[in-house]
Amino acid sequence: MYPLRRNRRLRTNESIRSLVRETIISPNDFLVPLFIVEGKGIKQEIPSMPNYYRFSLDLLEHEVKELWKSGLKSVLLFVKVPESLKDNKGTEALNPNGLMQRAIKTVKNVCPGMLVMTDVALDPYSSFGHDGIIQDGKIINDDTVDVLAQMSLSHALAGADFVAPSDMMDGRILAIREALEDDGFTDTGIMSYSAKYASAFYGPFRDALDSAPADIKTIPKDKKSYQMDYANRFEAIRETEMDIDEGADIVMIKPGLCYLDIVREIKNEVDVPVAVYQVSGEYAMLKAAAEKGWLDHDAVMMEQITAIKRAGADVIASYFAKDVVKLINS
Numbered sequence: 001m002y003p004l005r006r007n008r009r010l011r012t013n014e015s016i017r018s019l020v021r022e023t024i025i026s027p028n029d030f031l032v033p034l035f036i037v038e039g040k041g042i043k044q045e046i047p048s049m050p051n052y053y054r055f056s057l058d059l060l061e062h063e064v065k066e067l068w069k070s071g072l073k074s075v076l077l078f079v080k081v082p083e084s085l086k087d088n089k090g091t092e093a094l095n096p097n098g099l100m101q102r103a104i105k106t107v108k109n110v111c112p113g114m115l116v117m118t119d120v121a122l123d124p125y126s127s128f129g130h131d132g133i134i135q136d137g138k139i140i141n142d143d144t145v146d147v148l149a150q151m152s153l154s155h156a157l158a159g160a161d162f163v164a165p166s167d168m169m170d171g172r173i174l175a176i177r178e179a180l181e182d183d184g185f186t187d188t189g190i191m192s193y194s195a196k197y198a199s200a201f202y203g204p205f206r207d208a209l210d211s212a213p214a215d216i217k218t219i220p221k222d223k224k225s226y227q228m229d230y231a232n233r234f235e236a237i238r239e240t241e242m243d244i245d246e247g248a249d250i251v252m253i254k255p256g257l258c259y260l261d262i263v264r265e266i267k268n269e270v271d272v273p274v275a276v277y278q279v280s281g282e283y284a285m286l287k288a289a290a291e292k293g294w295l296d297h298d299a300v301m302m303e304q305i306t307a308i309k310r311a312g313a314d315v316i317a318s319y320f321a322k323d324v325v326k327l328i329n330s
């Protein structure tokens with residue numbers, strides 16, 4: 001009696017394994033998040049994100065050129081806004097000469113081919129660290145959406161290729177699409193954070209931008225009234241389908257690893273590109289474990305990235321992008 005099939009034949013050595021491998025990682029898979037600060041000559045390591053930095057605009061130029069040389073062709077911009085410029089309505093977000101607007105121009109100037117996506121949300125600009133305007137002890141939806149639409153327009157005007165609303169307000173994709181169309185930005189795309197969960201994995205990111213929700217009496221210190229409950233699956237499909245109907249070009253699921261069931265489900269359901277954000281806490285966990293010598297950094301990193309792509313990600317936003325590309329180019 002022999003086994004009818006011997007699956008191990010296809011695993012005999014690396015040549016046959018690579019011949020039949022289903023998921024291949026390349027620089028084209030990645031969107032690189034970049035953190036930007038005011039100032040000159042600044043390259044500041046983020047304490048909870050080892051080997052990840054905030055850049056001032058002058059040093060951003062060098063970073064962007066390096067990314068381009070290594071084959072990374074898309075970036076996602078985030079800005080750290082000085083405390084003195086924050087208010088409830090995120091007024092600074094609309095400043096045509098604000099840090100984000102200058103960052104977009106800087107990237108496009110040094111590297112015109114680089115695809116520039118921008119984070120659209122109020123939290124880095126909000127004195128309360130929330131993604132919406134607060135009124136009568138509540139995060140209000142529709143007035144927030146108005147600001148998000150203006151903010152998107154401002155990014156498009158500065159040269160952004162895509163805006164990426166990460167706020168989870170209702171109806172913002174339609175409002176942004178209409179605002180862009182009205183002003184002639186018909187080619188500016190929208191990558192919607194469509195299934196964004198209220199996750200504890202965003203901690204290090206909020207350190208990076210100093211954007212954690214503030215301690216205020218009337219509002220809980222979390223984002224659960226707008227970001228999704230991680231217990232829910234159908235809600236992710238509903239959110240995503242609505243964003244596509246409203247005009248999203250790319251949809252995103254966030255975080256990554258704990259949500260790969262959702263990624264696969266949405267990938268099977270929709271016909272637009274699906275992005276996954278492997279978030280700051282996922283990055284921090286692996287860096288910490290590797291630092292302690294408990295996990296093999298590169299091996300676990302590749303396993304995670306491959307799993308995200310296998311689950312259905314067409315686009316991966318990841319702080320590991322540079323590390324991965326260095327590894328596959330070596």
Ligand code: PBG
Pocket residue numbers: 119121123131166167201202203204205206223278279280281
């Ligand atoms: C802001 C925003 C967040 C992230 C991306 N955009 C934080 C939040 O919603 O609190 C998280 C990214 C990460 O953790 O890497 N709207």
